[in-house]
Amino acid sequence: MDFKLSEEDTKFRDELRQFIAKEWNPKDFDAHSMNVWSYDFDNAAARDHAKIFQKKLIDKGYWTMAWPEEYGGENAPISKQLVYSEEMAYHDAPDGEPQRNVAGAIMIHGTDWVKTNFIPGMADNSIDWAQGFSEPNAGTDLANLQTRAVEDGDDFVVTGQKIWSSGSHFSNWYHVMVRTDPNAPKHRGITYLIMQLKDQNGEQMPGITLRPLYDMLGRRRWNEVFMDEVRVPKRQLIGEVNRGWYAAMTTLNFERTGIESASRLIGVLDRFIDSMSKTKFNGISPLADPLVKHQLAEARITLETDRMLAYRVAWMQANGEVPQTEGAISGLRALATAKFVFWPTLAKIIGPYRALLKGEQRAPGNGIYGTNYALSMTTGFGGGGGLALGPNIIAQRGLGLPR
Numbered sequence: 485m486d487f488k489l490s491e492e493d494t495k496f497r498d499e500l501r502q503f504i505a506k507e508w509n510p511k512d513f514d515a516h517s518m519n520v521w522s523y524d525f526d527n528a529a530a531r532d533h534a535k536i537f538q539k540k541l542i543d544k545g546y547w548t549m550a551w552p553e554e555y556g557g558e559n560a561p562i563s564k565q566l567v568y569s570e571e572m573a574y575h576d577a578p579d580g581e582p583q584r585n586v587a588g589a590i591m592i593h594g595t596d597w598v599k600t601n602f603i604p605g606m607a608d609n610s611i612d613w614a615q616g617f618s619e620p621n622a623g624t625d626l627a628n629l630q631t632r633a634v635e636d637g638d639d640f641v642v643t644g645q646k647i648w649s650s651g652s653h654f655s656n657w658y659h660v661m662v663r664t665d666p667n668a669p670k671h672r673g674i675t676y677l678i679m680q681l682k683d684q685n686g687e688q689m690p691g692i693t694l695r696p697l698y699d700m701l702g703r704r705r706w707n708e709v710f711m712d713e714v715r716v717p718k719r720q721l722i723g724e725v726n727r728g729w730y731a732a733m734t735t736l737n738f739e740r741t742g743i744e745s746a747s748r749l750i751g752v753l754d755r756f757i758d759s760m761s762k763t764k765f766n767g768i769s770p771l772a773d774p775l776v777k778h779q780l781a782e783a784r785i786t787l788e789t790d791r792m793l794a795y796r797v798a799w800m801q802a803n804g805e806v807p808q809t810e811g812a813i814s815g816l817r818a819l820a821t822a823k824f825v826f827w828p829t830l831a832k833i834i835g836p837y838r839a840l841l842k843g844e845q846r847a848p849g850n851g852i853y854g855t856n857y858a859l860s861m862t863t864g865f866g867g868g869g870g871l872a873l874g875p876n877i878i879a880q881r882g883l884g885l886p887r
């Protein structure tokens with residue numbers, strides 16, 4: 485494996501750095517906001533600010549660069565996509581990736597009608613997606629989902645309940661897994677649909693009721709979504725009837741890559757060290773403490789190791805291999821580092837100041853470190869429970885151990 489970027493990719497990275505420096509002004513927003521572990525998730529001003537930047541990504545052609553040419557992309561090689569994801573993540577610039585996981589599934593499995601009607605809205609960023617997979621009794625065991633869809637003429641009629649649907653109160657469309665055949669084995673009777681959540685005037689569609697769920701810092705992040713005989717046209721299908729599991733797994737595979745995770749945290753770490761170098765706690769610089777220096781060095785080394793593991797995955801993909809076990813190792817490491825090493829290290833260094841949140845005068849990093857430490861408790865659950873399922877994949881597929 486060659487760890488060095490090609491001349492072309494290096495040039496592209498420099499171009500991106502200049503672009504980001506000119507066009508992305510983080511203001512006082514934490515761009516983690518735009519991710520599921522957000523700090524500022526329910527902040528309409530932050531979302532608008534991100535959309536303005538994303539329009540620039542669209543105009544420049546970066547937004548759809550990875551897409552196949554037939555959908556208006558340029559089929560960018562994996563190494564170029566990696567450079568792009570890493571640079572955006574390092575600078576905490578909101579590249580909109582979380583909202584676009586479903587794009588890959590639609591391109592691979594969507595009906596022609598779906599492709600024609602939804603790809604343009606993803607290309608110009610006018611669709612705000614929410615994801616309706618989890619249910620009260622279907623989380624890690626997703627195939628246990630019970631939301632029912634019954635065929636009626638040209639429609640499916642959907643009744644049931646979803647939970648943890650991130651951002652569904654400001655989303656107009658929902659990609660949702662439903663049960664169409666209750667008598668088939670669990671994975672076989674599932675269909676993957678696109679459901680309209682809001683009409684053109686922003687009104688909730690008939691039969692849909694949202695009940696807010698708040699994170700531990702009191703921000704509305706998710707909703708329970710109740711569906712009572714919601715009519716969904718049959719043409720709004722991703723994959724085939726009763727074979728939706730496989731199409732939905734495509735979405736989760738895109739969601740789970742997290743290839744840029746180490747770069748994102750290296751960016752946070754660099755800014756943290758910069759901020760600590762200008763800070764004194766009780767009159768003493770935290771960086772004067774040898775133990776702190778040691779902890780920061782250790783965090784950096786861990787992140788660099790994670791980054792190399794992510795590069796291995798990209799390298800294998802670029803060579804046409806399917807990095808199933810390697811992807812699981814890399815994904816698991818990224819989650820475990822964030823949850824057990826990175827955020828706890830930063831939290832320990834700032835000590836009690838981590839209790840100060842955004843807007844409070846003495847909050848280090850305007851509250852980003854304390855907030856993300858608190859929210860890191862959920863790391864590993866989102867995206868389909870990678871922290872629980874990663875070891876299973878490594879054990880069964882990587883090491884060949886029995887189930």
Ligand SMILES: Cc1cc2nc3c(=O)[nH]c(=O)nc-3n(C[C@H](O)[C@H](O)[C@H](O)COP(=O)(O)OP(=O)(O)OC[C@H]3O[C@@H](n4cnc5c(N)ncnc54)[C@H](O)[C@@H]3O)c2cc1C
Pocket residue numbers: 520521614615616617618619620622623624625647648649650651862863865866867868869871872873876
């Ligand atoms: C920030 C965030 C955003 C989210 N956004 C969305 C969203 O937009 N849409 C959506 O549909 N869902 C979303 N979710 C829900 C997420 O997909 C679920 O939390 C996840 O699938 C885990 O399910 P659960 O919470 O029901 O936990 P459970 O499945 O009940 O798991 C509970 C515990 O048991 C462990 N466990 C369970 N099964 C196994 C196993 N087989 N092997 C080992 N350990 C196991 C888990 O690790 C966990 O510790 C989000 C979650 C979070 C945290």
